[in-house]
Amino acid sequence: MPNIVVVGAGVSGLTSAYLLSKESANTITVVAKHMPGDYDIEYASPWAGANVLPMATKPSSRWERQTWPELKRLAEEVPETGIHKMKSRVYRREKDLQKLRGGEYAFDGLFKEDPWYKTLFEDFRELSKDELPRGVASGAEFTSVCINTMLYLPWLAFSSTSPRPPHGVTRGGSKKAKVDLVINTTGLMASRLGGVADQDVVPVRGQVVVVRNEAPYMVTKSGTDDAEGDVFYIMTRAAGGGTILGGTYQKGQWESQADPNTALRIMKRAVEMVPELADGKGVQGLDVVRHGVGLRPYRNGGVRLEKEKIGGTWVVHNYGHAGWGYQGSYGCAERVVELVDEALNQPKL
Numbered sequence: 149m150p151n152i153v154v155v156g157a158g159v160s161g162l163t164s165a166y167l168l169s170k171e172s173a174n175t176i177t178v179v180a181k182h183m184p185g186d187y188d189i190e191y192a193s194p195w196a197g198a199n200v201l202p203m204a205t206k207p208s209s210r211w212e213r214q215t216w217p218e219l220k221r222l223a224e225e226v227p228e229t230g231i232h233k234m235k236s237r238v239y240r241r242e243k244d245l246q247k248l249r250g251g252e253y254a255f256d257g258l259f260k261e262d263p264w265y266k267t268l269f270e271d272f273r274e275l276s277k278d279e280l281p282r283g284v285a286s287g288a289e290f291t292s293v294c295i296n297t298m299l300y301l302p303w304l305a306f307s308s309t310s311p312r313p314p315h316g317v318t319r320g321g322s323k324k325a326k327v328d329l330v331i332n333t334t335g336l337m338a339s340r341l342g343g344v345a346d347q348d349v350v351p352v353r354g355q356v357v358v359v360r361n362e363a364p365y366m367v368t369k370s371g372t373d374d375a376e377g378d379v380f381y382i383m384t385r386a387a388g389g390g391t392i393l394g395g396t397y398q399k400g401q402w403e404s405q406a407d408p409n410t411a412l413r414i415m416k417r418a419v420e421m422v423p424e425l426a427d428g429k430g431v432q433g434l435d436v437v438r439h440g441v442g443l444r445p446y447r448n449g450g451v452r453l454e455k456e457k458i459g460g461t462w463v464v465h466n467y468g469h470a471g472w473g474y475q476g477s478y479g480c481a482e483r484v485v486e487l488v489d490e491a492l493n494q495p496k497l
């Protein structure tokens with residue numbers, strides 16, 4: 149049986165290991181510096197909300213399209229994953245729509261009018277004018293999911309290594325057995341690793357506030373009038389995971405500490421848009437669990453999902469998922485399985 153080593157235990161590595169352990173006759177070992185349970189600036193996955201709000205443009209929507217059915221199934225059938233369904237609202241402001249029509253805009257697909265994903269969600273509907281808050285030109289509503297990453301990452305690690313005993317998860321990088329193939333899911337650290345560091349990988353800093361208050365629905369808005377790099381979203385995690393108030397989208401920034409002014413802006417925007425969140429008591433009514441900062445592993449040119457032979461060993465790369473690592477996780481991991489089968493020239497089970 150070929151030995152496959154997955155380097156990285158974020159959502160990209162663990163989902164790759166999960167599908168590989170089910171779909172091919174290999175021994176899978178996950179090795180990583182950071183494991184589920186850790187909180188570190190070099191480890192993006194625990195910091196994510198995470199929810200499903202498609203961001204791709206139509207031509208590159210494959211990963212998100214393929215992922216949604218599986219996340220929906222987990223929400224419906226496997227509650228121990230910490231994934232639950234929740235209504236989601238997407239608000240578009242007129243000035244952002246104008247920027248969108250003009251070209252460059254960070255969340256192209258998400259805030260487009262008449263988006264490709266309207267057929268992905270069964271109950272997608274445009275909001276009527278009287279359902280929109282002040283300052284919002286148009287919006288949509290659909291049922292999406294929110295993932296409690298504190299529960300989902302350990303579940304993935306456990307599920308990718310059981311019930312078949314040859315699979316394993318270990319911390320660190322020591323590899324004793326012969327390695328036939330490496331899966332490279334090192335996220336942002338692909339920009340810093342020795343050898344051929346990938347200069348196209350850059351952080352997009354995301355600061356959040358986690359509160360105990362519960363939101364009635366998830367909501368995001370196409371822009372804010374606050375600082376450059378400020379964005380707006382709210383989502384409530386399943387199983388007591390708290391509510392994530394976001395956030396920022398700051399390209400090229402590595403700062404690991406939360407900025408108190410940014411945090412205050414995040415909380416103000418949240419209670420202005422959804423006063424019920426704090427029983428109408430404003431920022432004072434928010435009960436903070438923690439402030440957090442995560443770095444999204446952005447890659448110029450998009451995700452790197454391809455195979456490469458390095459020093460006689462096949463490597464399948466799967467890194468650079470920016471802000472969509474969860475919502476594209478199954479689509480990308482399915483591609484990893486295909487690339488592994490091609491590289492090792494083995495038929496699917």
Ligand SMILES: Cc1cc2nc3c(=O)[nH]c(=O)nc-3n(C[C@H](O)[C@H](O)[C@H](O)COP(=O)(O)OP(=O)(O)OC[C@H]3O[C@@H](n4cnc5c(N)ncnc54)[C@H](O)[C@@H]3O)c2cc1C
Nearest residue numbers: 156157158159160181182192193199335354442473474475
């Ligand atoms: C604030 C915030 C909000 C987000 N919200 C969402 C959301 O709502 N929906 C969504 O889909 N996505 C969201 N994301 C994006 C998502 O978190 C990332 O795309 C995803 O976590 C990337 O996962 P990854 O496995 O590729 O990388 P990571 O989670 O960073 O994992 C990298 C792994 O590689 C290991 N590693 C790296 N280098 C080495 C080495 N040399 N040796 C050993 N191990 C190594 C690390 O230890 C770690 O285990 C958000 C991100 C942030 C920061």
Ligand SMILES: *[C@@H]1O[C@H](CO)[C@@H](O)[C@H](O)[C@H]1NC(C)=O
Nearest residue numbers: 155332338341343344345346
């Ligand atoms: C992952 O890719 C990066 C960028 O090409 C490279 O520096 C690193 O060595 C690769 N890691 C593995 C384990 O192949």
